[in-house]
Structures are given as structure tokens and as C-alpha cells.
Amino acid sequence: MLNFSYHSPTKILFGKDMEFEVGKEVANYGKKILLHYGGGSIKRIGLYDRVIDSLKKEGIEYIELPGVQPNPRLKLVRKGIEICKEEDIDLILAVGGGSVVDSAKAIGIGAKYDGDVWELFEKKAVPKDTIPVGVILTLPATGSETSNSTVVTNEETKVKVSVRSEIVRPAFAILNPETTYSLPKEQTSAGVSDIMAHIFERYFTNTRNVDLTDRLCEGTLRTLIKYAPIVLKEPNNYAARAEIMWTGTIAHNGILGLGREEDWASHKIGHEISAMYDTTHGVTLSIIFPAWMKYVYKNNVERFAQFAVRVFDVEADFNNPEVVALEGIRRLEEFFRSIGLPTTFKEAGIPTDKIDEMARRCISNSGGDSVGFFVKLYEKDVLEIYKLALE
Known part of the structure; x- marks a missing residue:
């Protein structure tokens, strides 16, 4: 820590x-x-x-x-x-x-x-x-x-x-x-994606011995996964709305990132989509995060396997952690789709002809030559993540 x-x-x-x-x-x-x-x-x-x-x-x-x-x-x-x-x-x-x-x-x-x-x-x-x-x-x-x-x-x-x-x-x-009772379903779902993304940016770290904040992140994610479908079916369910509202605050007040290096690459990659096409922030994150995960998971397969087991109840397999990790990413995509969110440019109806420009802008707007800390991503890496998210 x-x-x-x-x-x-x-x-x-x-x-x-x-x-x-x-x-x-x-x-x-x-x-x-x-x-x-x-x-x-x-x-x-x-x-x-x-x-x-x-x-x-x-x-x-x-x-x-x-x-x-x-x-x-x-x-x-x-x-x-x-x-x-x-x-x-x-x-x-x-x-x-x-x-x-x-x-x-x-x-x-x-x-x-x-x-x-x-x-x-x-x-x-x-x-x-x-x-x-x-x-x-x-x-x-x-x-x-x-x-x-x-x-x-x-x-x-x-x-x-x-x-x-x-x-x-x-x-x-x-x-x-x-x-929040009157929120349209698409805003509720995009909000859930945004909240989850704030947790992911902190959870996926190379910092060791952070089990307490790991557990806090995992518990907050599991709360979202449980209550998001409920509020979509029962928009006036106070208890469910309260859980979602409080997770949104907890996810980004800093407490979940204490003592650990945070990443924030996916937010910067997603910002370029919003800046270019005025796409809802949470939608850009439901598209980018699964693609980012597929691109970087091998850097720390054990952490992604832990995510799969603790958050999505994937059966642990210590002999095949990569299989477990990939199943966790698949279940995340499945969850996003289940609450009406796209996980690709195609599903969101976003044009794909400017991904080279967005990759360049992502790096230039970062003030350095790379983004992220879990894995340092350069322009070519950002472009590959966009490509993974196309369809």
C-alpha cells in the first residue's frame, strides 16, 4: 500500500x-x-x-x-x-x-x-x-x-x-x-456505467497489498450489478435508487483509490468520443472499458481473474487464470448489454472514420506521450483499443 x-x-x-x-x-x-x-x-x-x-x-x-x-x-x-x-x-x-x-x-x-x-x-x-x-x-x-x-x-x-x-x-x-425517479432508462444505465468506470480506474492497479480497497471496490461493483436491473424495472423503488445514488458518491470521492496507483486511461480515451460526437460519457465508457480490458489484461492476469471471481462469480481456476479473466470481461459486456448499453461503436451508431485522429488527440490532450498507469498506452495502443471496440 x-x-x-x-x-x-x-x-x-x-x-x-x-x-x-x-x-x-x-x-x-x-x-x-x-x-x-x-x-x-x-x-x-x-x-x-x-x-x-x-x-x-x-x-x-x-x-x-x-x-x-x-x-x-x-x-x-x-x-x-x-x-x-x-x-x-x-x-x-x-x-x-x-x-x-x-x-x-x-x-x-x-x-x-x-x-x-x-x-x-x-x-x-x-x-x-x-x-x-x-x-x-x-x-x-x-x-x-x-x-x-x-x-x-x-x-x-x-x-x-x-x-x-x-x-x-x-x-x-x-x-x-x-x-431520480423520473430519469429515463438510458440515463440511469449510462450513470451506472459511469459509476462502474470510476471504480475500474482505481481497481485495476499494479499496487500490491491493497486488499481492503480491493474489497471495497468489489462490494461497490456488486451493489451496482444487483440494483441496476431493479431500478430499471421499478423506477420508483426508493431502496434501490438509494443504493445506486450512494454508490455514485462512494465511487468517486477518492476513498476507493487510497494507497493505490490509479489508471484513468479509459476515461481519456472515452473523452475523445464525447468531444468528437457529443456521445454520453457513460456510453463511451461501456464501449471503451471492455476493449481496454481485452488489450491490457495480460499485464496482470491474476488481478483480472480476481475481478471475475469476486465480482461476477466466475468459478476460480488457478491452472487457467486467463480463461477466468476473459470470462469476467465477457460477463461485464453481457451486463452492460442487459441494462441497454452498447459495448461497441457499431452498437452505439458512432462513426468509425476518425479513430486515428481521436488516438492522436487522446495523447496530445494528455500533456505527455502516453496515458494510463496500469499499462502505459501510446498512440498506437489507443488506436488498437478503438479498433477492438469497433464491432
Whole structure:
């Protein structure tokens, strides 16, 4: 196990009706906020009205900035930064899914930076301060409600990259599973894929003697595998929704990666698909992760065999660990398909004529000559993974 330092300051309010507490939480940070959200979904489910009522009871002034899209856009982030600077905003309240939260985080650090916020994403500078961000989560997926990262897409250059910094962790996050009842099945499934991917990026490591976090990762994955089919059949099943929502937070608040080297190659490979075709993030991951696994499993067959046995109940065979490992990958693909997710470009209807360009961009956008740590992947490797994912 590697040395580590861990601090997660986000206050979590979990459960039914917790959104009614938002006014009191916001009041701890000031009296003027930027209310940031996506489209009309929070209004259709009545969440918007409940939030506004709670804010008004505490005398909170709010300026609205709707319009966040999946794969949040730099243009809207810049608009939010202008508002925050002009209006002297005390806190940004993100009401929605991970894209809204990521957009709010980017606005927060951009509003405290003298230059253009994109310089932070290009790694030309590091964020030193932020406007606090509060969250009311409506889509379990990205884990952004407690994570130390934010991902934004530059729509002009089609570059999707992240900023990772402890200062972007939200001040508080309100999680009411009831707000997820109305999610379309495809969003629920894509969210499950996203959550699983956050665990995979930590689980597949070459670091030895990390059995505790191995078991935590495996238990979280098994929870998703058990409850995802239930919420798809019973969308108003509170208990099942609660399990999924909490796994989304646990998967990406950092706890599962403590003491171990993480990978993150598959996310970067998937980001190029989202940047190029605006594909849902979770969908890119259900396509890329099985292909990545097939490409790298021989680097540590025993770990992949362990994954197969402990997560998908494949029968152990110490004489043939490769067979066990491959069966685990097959069962993962089977699971993705069972909840309506594609595992290839063809199944997703994604064009395949730009995989060479995406492989080049994946490496160039990484800031180095490779991506990943489980196996260092160069441009030719990324291209081969795309090819494995074609059909």
C-alpha cells in the first residue's frame, strides 16, 4: 500500500426531502448565489419550486443560469464567470447531474482566476481559490458532488479535459433518491456505467497489498450489478435508487483509490468520443472499458481473474487464470448489454472514420506521450483499443 493523504470536506445530506434544507445550507456562505441548472427537468419534477421556496425563506438572493448541456460547454462556463464577478456571488448552487456540477465547479475556479478559465484546463496555471459550490444531485453518475475534479468541453476545438484539485470539492451535497425517479432508462444505465468506470480506474492497479480497497471496490461493483436491473424495472423503488445514488458518491470521492496507483486511461480515451460526437460519457465508457480490458489484461492476469471471481462469480481456476479473466470481461459486456448499453461503436451508431485522429488527440490532450498507469498506452495502443471496440 502506498502512502496517502485524504481530506473530503463535502457535507452530505442524504435522504427524503433533504432539498428543503438547501436554504439553511446556503445561508452559511452568504446571501447571494448563482443558481445553475440544465433544462426543464428540475421544474417538471417540482424540484425547482422546492429549492426556490427554501431559498426565499432564508432571504437568499439568486441569479439563474440555466442551459447546461451534457458534456458541459466552455462558453456557458465563461458566461457564469462573468455573472459571478459582476454580481459578487457568494456561492454557486448546482441543481442537476454531473454536467451541471462540473460546470459550476469550473465557474467557481474561473471566477477567482485573473486569466481565462481555459488556461486552467490546459494546465498553464493551477487554481488557487474558488467560489464555494453547493449541489443538489438529480443523476447518480459522475460522482462530481464530492470529487476533486471537473471536466469541461471546449466546443470550438472539440477538446474535453479536466482540472483536478482539492479546492473544487463542493462545500455540501444534497442527495435525495426520489429526485431520480423520473430519469429515463438510458440515463440511469449510462450513470451506472459511469459509476462502474470510476471504480475500474482505481481497481485495476499494479499496487500490491491493497486488499481492503480491493474489497471495497468489489462490494461497490456488486451493489451496482444487483440494483441496476431493479431500478430499471421499478423506477420508483426508493431502496434501490438509494443504493445506486450512494454508490455514485462512494465511487468517486477518492476513498476507493487510497494507497493505490490509479489508471484513468479509459476515461481519456472515452473523452475523445464525447468531444468528437457529443456521445454520453457513460456510453463511451461501456464501449471503451471492455476493449481496454481485452488489450491490457495480460499485464496482470491474476488481478483480472480476481475481478471475475469476486465480482461476477466466475468459478476460480488457478491452472487457467486467463480463461477466468476473459470470462469476467465477457460477463461485464453481457451486463452492460442487459441494462441497454452498447459495448461497441457499431452498437452505439458512432462513426468509425476518425479513430486515428481521436488516438492522436487522446495523447496530445494528455500533456505527455502516453496515458494510463496500469499499462502505459501510446498512440498506437489507443488506436488498437478503438479498433477492438469497433464491432
